[in-house]
Amino acid sequence: MKNVAVIGSGTMGNGIAHVFAQHGLSVSLIDISEEALKKALATIEKNLDRQVEKGVISPETKKASIQRISTTTFMKEGVKNAELVVEAATENIDLKLKIFRELDECTAPGTILASNTSSISITKIASVTKSPDLVIGMHFMNPVPVMKLVEVIRGYNTSDSVTEKIMELSRTLGKTPVEVNDYPGFVANRILMPMINEAIYTLYEGVAGVQEIDTLMKLGMAHPMGPLQLADFIGLDVCLSILNVLHDGFGNPKYAPCPLLVNMVTAGHKGVKSGFGFYQYKPGSKDLVVAERFS
Ligand SMILES: NC(=O)c1ccc[n+]([C@@H]2O[C@H](COP(=O)([O-])OP(=O)(O)OC[C@H]3O[C@@H](n4cnc5c(N)ncnc54)[C@H](O)[C@@H]3O)[C@@H](O)[C@H]2O)c1
DSSP: EEEEEEEEESSHHHHHHHHHHHTTOOOEEHHHHHHHHHHHHHHHHHHHHHHTTTTSEEEEEEEEHHEEEEEEHHHHHHTTTTEEEEOOOOOOOOHHHHHHHHHHSSSSSTEEEEESSSSOOOOHHHTTTGGGGEEEEEEEETTTTOEEEEEEOOOOOOOOOHHHHHHHHHHHHHHHEEEEEOOTTHHHHHHHHHHHHHHHHHHHHSSSSSHHHHHHHHHOOSSSSSSSHHHHHHHHHHHHHHHHHHHHOOOGGOOOOOOOHHHHHTTOOOOOOBBBBBEEETTTTOOOOEGGGGG
């Protein structure tokens, strides 16, 4: 595989473009926003610089990687030479279905269509295309250049050969792919989100405070960050939407989102990205301070 396209240049899209380019693939990075594309290129450059400083890559690899990335706001133009398209646009089912309908029309026959969705059914996404055997989930983790895992999700109709190609490509990117089937939350979030939800319930019921809960899980279970801090990092709105997918998909009350989480998202307290969550985030400050409401 030589040419790939990445749709969406936000947190995940710029990381995905970065790893493809770093490993020798030409990348067309597509977004509806010029501003987002500019920001993505600046982020990729900064992250490549960090890799050079750490001795992970040479300055020449950095230069070549940047040169392999082109950007466009025209999807048709951006995907026309792609052998693989990885969609990493905003997590919204209607948007994803619209993008895949268009990709079905404007990509060359045989192009593999992957989605980086955290929770939307790959089978559902594939159902709006004429070749559901070519549609697959390629779930990278944040931050993409650092995290080793790719959860490879087989939709109901994904072919063996497409799955094998994506597993192989993930290894070429220096990642460890894990193949799973397409059921709500796949595997990573099906296990992670109930843990985060339970941590929020523990806080909601007054069993313990924010710092106590996170310290217990960090020191007791050797997690690198506590579940409440992790929820802030992922985005509380994202956590809520994944829990809703689990709850709706399985119809099991054990996945019902904690009312505190629902309230926080409704109030605009979405974690790091909004400046407030279980902790408060001041620009430039590296201290982890519990949000006033919970301190
Ligand atoms: N953030 C995470 O930790 C994480 C982890 C794994 C998977 N994901 C998944 O990755 C995907 C992207 O998430 P993100 O956090 O990078 O979101 P983000 O909000 O940072 O970026 C989304 C980008 O998509 C662009 N976009 C919206 N509509 C578009 C369209 N029609 N065509 C092209 N670009 C469009 C937006 O302008 C934005 O730049 C989602 O499906 C999300 O569930 C996110």
